[in-house]
Amino acid sequence: MTTVYWFCLGGGVAMAVLLVVLGDLLEAAMDALDGALEALDVGGAFDPLSGVFGVTLFGGAGLVLDAYTDLARAPEVVIAAAVGLAAAVLLHTVYVKPMKASENSTGFSVQEYAGKVGELTTGVPASGFGEVVVRMGASTTFQTAASFSGSPIPSGTAVVVVEVGPDGVLRVAPLDTDDVAGPDVAAAPPRLQTRA
Numbered sequence: 696m697t698t699v700y701w702f703c704l705g706g707g708v709a710m711a712v713l714l715v716v717l718g719d720l721l722e723a724a725m726d727a728l729d730g731a732l733e734a735l736d737v738g739g740a741f742d743p744l745s746g747v748f749g750v751t752l753f754g755g756a757g758l759v760l761d762a763y764t765d766l767a768r769a770p771e772v773v774i775a776a777a778v779g780l781a782a783a784v785l786l787h788t789v790y791v792k793p794m795k796a797s798e799n800s801t802g803f804s805v806q807e808y809a810g811k812v813g814e815l816t817t818g819v820p821a822s823g824f825g826e827v828v829v830r831m832g833a834s835t836t837f838q839t840a841a842s843f844s845g846s847p848i849p850s851g852t853a854v855v856v857v858e859v860g861p862d863g864v865l866r867v868a869p870l871d872t873d874d875v876a877g878p879d880v881a882a883a884p885p886r887l888q889t890r891a
Contacts, residue, residue, distance in 0.1 A: 696768055700757035700775070707751025742791050749783025803831050805863050808838065808856045812870060815840065818850040819867070827854060827867055843868040 757775035760766060766774070811829050819825035819842045827840040842848055843857040843866040854867040 700754045703750045703754030745783040745787040748786050749779040752782040753779030815852050819848040821847045840865045840867045
């Protein structure tokens with residue numbers, strides 16, 4: 696059984712060294728393994744990092760128990776397995792699960808532009824396209840814009856995105872800022888300009 700313990704301990708240490716040295720290359724392989732494990736639908740209860748950590752500690756605990764105790768083989772293996780399993784569960788609960796929960800995305804759908812306020816950086820001709828700058832969260836994006844009503848809109852005009860076309864072009868209309876108090880136009884609810 697000592698050989699199995701050494702194999703588990705050595706394999707875990709070798710995997711840790713490889714992850715440090717070749718982390719970017721092995722990350723794709725670990726992600727593939729993680730995806731394969733997700734197919735088993737274990738509800739996120741297992742991940743490769745925790746598994747490798749548990750196997751490594753199983754090997755280390757087994758070697759310590761084998762060298763410093765007079766336990767029979769079966770209790771020795773059970774205790775080493777319990778140490779490895781507890782370590783894997785602890786790592787998963789304390790580190791991996793909170794890290795996965797803290798992951799967030801800065802991505803957004805083009806459909807989320809509807810109702811947003813922006814400013815034309817390039818004027819929109821009556822039957823053509825211009826460019827509008829719109830803030831989405833912490834990002835500033837430049838998008839292709841077309842006039843919602845079909846009338847030209849000059850550069851520098853504050854606009855509201857009325858709809859997003861199937862081609863991804865933002866259909867915009869001038870924003871009426873007559874009744875907006877203060878310099879922050881985006882804080883006020885947008886109102887479409889109805890006069891020509």
